[in-house]
Amino acid sequence: MELNGKVAVVTGAASGIGHGLAKRFAAEGAKVVLADIRSDTQLLQSDPIDGRFVRADISTEDGVRALVEDVKTHEGRIDLFASNAGVAFKMDIHSPQKDWDKIVAINQMSHIWVARHVVPDMLARGEGYLLVTASAAGLLNEFGSLGYGVTKHATVGFAEWLGFTYRDQGLRVSVLCPEGVATPMIAESAYLQKDAVTTDDVAEAVVKGLAEERFLITTHPGTLEKFRAKAQDYEGYMARMTEYQRKIRAASGSK
Numbered sequence: 358m359e360l361n362g363k364v365a366v367v368t369g370a371a372s373g374i375g376h377g378l379a380k381r382f383a384a385e386g387a388k389v390v391l392a393d394i395r396s397d398t399q400l401l402q403s404d405p406i407d408g409r410f411v412r413a414d415i416s417t418e419d420g421v422r423a424l425v426e427d428v429k430t431h432e433g434r435i436d437l438f439a440s441n442a443g444v445a446f447k448m449d450i451h452s453p454q455k456d457w458d459k460i461v462a463i464n465q466m467s468h469i470w471v472a473r474h475v476v477p478d479m480l481a482r483g484e485g486y487l488l489v490t491a492s493a494a495g496l497l498n499e500f501g502s503l504g505y506g507v508t509k510h511a512t513v514g515f516a517e518w519l520g521f522t523y524r525d526q527g528l529r530v531s532v533l534c535p536e537g538v539a540t541p542m543i544a545e546s547a548y549l550q551k552d553a554v555t556t557d558d559v560a561e562a563v564v565k566g567l568a569e570e571r572f573l574i575t576t577h578p579g580t581l582e583k584f585r586a587k588a589q590d591y592e593g594y595m596a597r598m599t600e601y602q603r604k605i606r607a608a609s610g611s612k
């Protein structure tokens with residue numbers, strides 16, 4: 358997809374990757390709608406984007422529906438919907454139900470609600486693009502956040518399904534699977550910060566991926582190598598992850 362003249366909606370656009378995508382889409386000539394639950398981030402003030410901001414809470418279907426209706430009313434249509442907003446926090450098997458409800462709603466269900474309210478118009482027009490932000494944690498996994506690894510795997514599976522089900526009717530789907538990106542989300546994760554790329558790097562990979570209509574968009578060459586190694590030798594993957602987890606525990610002083 359070429360972005361010039363297209364209507365592009367980006368969720369999570371008040372910070373991090375979403376802000377980087379919105380900024381780059383605007384620079385490519387798209388009419389950008391920035392959606393976020395927060396309108397008060399420092400980044401929105403210090404690096405304003407040529408686009409319209411809509412306050413939206415994508416953790417409920419009503420919130421997603423309201424956002425889509427708002428864009429249809431003001432911009433007339435949606436060519437590209439970047440379903441990007443997400444959250445990450447520590448979780449394990451003992452996490453309370455409210456944590457599961459929150460992470461499943463934002464990291465997983467939001468993409469399904471977006472598709473439910475955006476795809477029918479795209480199919481009627483015979484064209485349209487959904488960019489879904491998952492994570493390398495959706496291909497590999499995540500240490501320390503059970504809910505993050507689970508919802509990102511589900512999101513990769515959802516994007517695959519959407520992609521192959523509607524491709525013949527003109528819908529295009531890409532799934533973005535970054536490793537570390539320097540944003541507030543990884544502010545407390547030393548191991549992700551070590552090789553983190555910038556949000557500009559992510560936007561560059563995305564614009565290239567959209568132009569090529571590529572399904573899987575990654576940001577680190579190692580992601581695909583690790584994914585291939587996992588598929589070729591699942592037992593070896595589990596052994597490496599166990600060892601890495603042991604090192605993380607040892608470094609943090611817990612058992």
Ligand SMILES: NC(=O)c1ccc[n+]([C@@H]2O[C@H](COP(=O)([O-])OP(=O)(O)OC[C@H]3O[C@@H](n4cnc5c(N)ncnc54)[C@H](O)[C@@H]3O)[C@@H](O)[C@H]2O)c1
Nearest residue numbers: 369372373374393394414415416442443492537538540542
């Ligand atoms: N930063 C990384 O290393 C990294 C790596 C892989 C994937 N990701 C994914 O990239 C996406 C963006 O993450 P980021 O690093 O830019 O994080 P971030 O915390 O900088 O930005 C996330 C944005 O989403 C918004 N948001 C949260 N809940 C919302 C809701 N209910 N409704 C609307 N907006 C909401 C926040 O207000 C925030 O502006 C997420 O899906 C994340 O899981 C990030």
